Amino acid sequence: MKKFVPSAAGEVVLVDEELPARRPSEVLVQVEAVGLNQSDLIHLSRPEKRWTPGIDVVGTVIEEAADDSGPTKGSRVVGVSARGGGAAEYAALGTGHLTVLPDSLSATDAACLPLxxxxxxxxxxxxxxxxxxxxxxxxxxxxxxxxxxxxxxxxxxxxxxxxxxxxxxxxxxxxxxxxxxxxxxxxxxxxxxxxxxxxxxxxxxxxxxxxxxxxxxxxxxxxxxxxxxxxxxxxxxxxxxxxFLWAAPGYSDAEDLREIVGMVQGRTLRPTVGSVRDWSEISASLAEIRARRIRGKAVVTVGG
CATH class of the missing domain: 3.40.50.720 (NAD(P)-binding Rossmann-like Domain)
Known part of the structure; x- marks a missing residue:
């Protein structure tokens, strides 16, 4: 599969790699869209970590979790991955860190939600x-x-x-x-x-x-x-x-994501999409975040 990895501090390049290894409680998702964050820049400043951007992931489940938890194959989901990895054709998402998306919610809006x-x-x-x-x-x-x-x-x-x-x-x-x-x-x-x-x-x-x-x-x-x-x-x-640390113990990402998606459906929470680019232009999106020119969320669509 294709995925982005660091080529130099703060820069990324598209490479071919194997599908991500999965834990028993993780599904394999074909990625549709990814939200980018300041934290991606922090990780990318250390190229030795081989960080793939994309904590906010939207896509379709193509392989279910081995422990039978979480959504079934074909489900459209939004999830948060503390390990990154969204800027790829496929990503592994823990079933405790995602929720199923309604058809009415677009991929670009959904990519604004997780982190x-x-x-x-x-x-x-x-x-x-x-x-x-x-x-x-x-x-x-x-x-x-x-x-x-x-x-x-x-x-x-x-x-x-x-x-x-x-x-x-x-x-x-x-x-x-x-x-x-x-x-x-x-x-x-x-x-x-x-x-x-x-x-x-x-x-x-x-x-x-x-x-x-x-x-x-x-x-x-x-x-x-x-x-x-x-x-x-x-x-x-x-x-x-x-x-404040978003990933501190005692929280349920899946429950909070369900609540957030429900708020968006009920129009009590409105995503602000600052920019949408094909993933071939991910470097431009990261540069805008670095320069603090994005208002709302920078989203890249995957696989174009």
Whole structure:
């Protein structure tokens, strides 16, 4: 089969390899579309890992799991693969990490859902128990930020977002205030989210209300965070900063994916497809993610 592997740091090349080895609880899927993520770039920066991009995978089951779990042959599925591997003609997906797709959901929309949808849903759940009234989302231009905006807006929160552009879409999804730069943020927020790191994180922390919560789920800028103990005095006192990892124990990817697909069907969650390219142009899509020019999700269709 054909698949993409690193050729140099951050670049990929199409090669011929054997079908992926499968665990008993994995199905073999003929891939239709793949969603790309910042995490693909992180893995590709280490070519020795031979990372094949594609954590978000949409396709059709052609071989069922050996342990008889999961969907039957011919089922159309969407799944999340922490090992990557989606940018290939065929991929192995664990039956505990996928769900069956309805015919009404397109492959490009479905490819937006796994990693971003799971991340947004779990970030929302962690903070929802505190019933925040004002929510800040920095780095909101990506797929997670779009989903978080819509979920919190539908929950009745006042949502302020920071994104370089794409404000019209974020406002359509329910953002109350849309800003271009994090330094424009005013006021305080019960809950804040940051996936950018560096100065963005520091400003999000400063804007978090006393005894509020700041969720840190990425560092797309590559800039380290600097926190001065004395800056917190008279400022965001008693704030809880929680590092978030989407693949932490205690979650069910299959259950969350079923819920996310149901939300899309019920039109309470709307995917934002930032770009769609044939997989022959995957390098251009990765370059756009690296330059942070994608609003929503970058999708590549496979096998053209």
């Amino acid at each position: 971003a949808g799971i991340t947004a849903l779990r970030l929302y759940r962690q903070a929802a128990k505190f019933k925040p009234e004002r929510v800040l989302i920095t780095g909101a231009g990506g797929a997670v930020g779009h989903f978080l905006t819509e979920i919190w807006a539908r929950a009745g929160a006042e949502v302020t977002v920071v994104a370089g552009n794409g404000h019209a879409r974020l406002t359509e999804l329910g953002a109350t205030v849309a800003l271009q730069r994090v330094d424009e943020v005013t006021g305080t927020f019960d809950t804040a989210y940051d996936s950018v790191g560096g100065h963005s994180f520091e400003r999000a922390l400063a804007a978090t209300a006393p005894f509020g919560h700041l969720y840190w789920y990425g560092q797309s800028s590559g800039e380290p965070v600097k926190i001065d103990y004395f800056d917190l005095i008279g400022g965001p006192r008693g704030v809880t900063v929680r590092q």
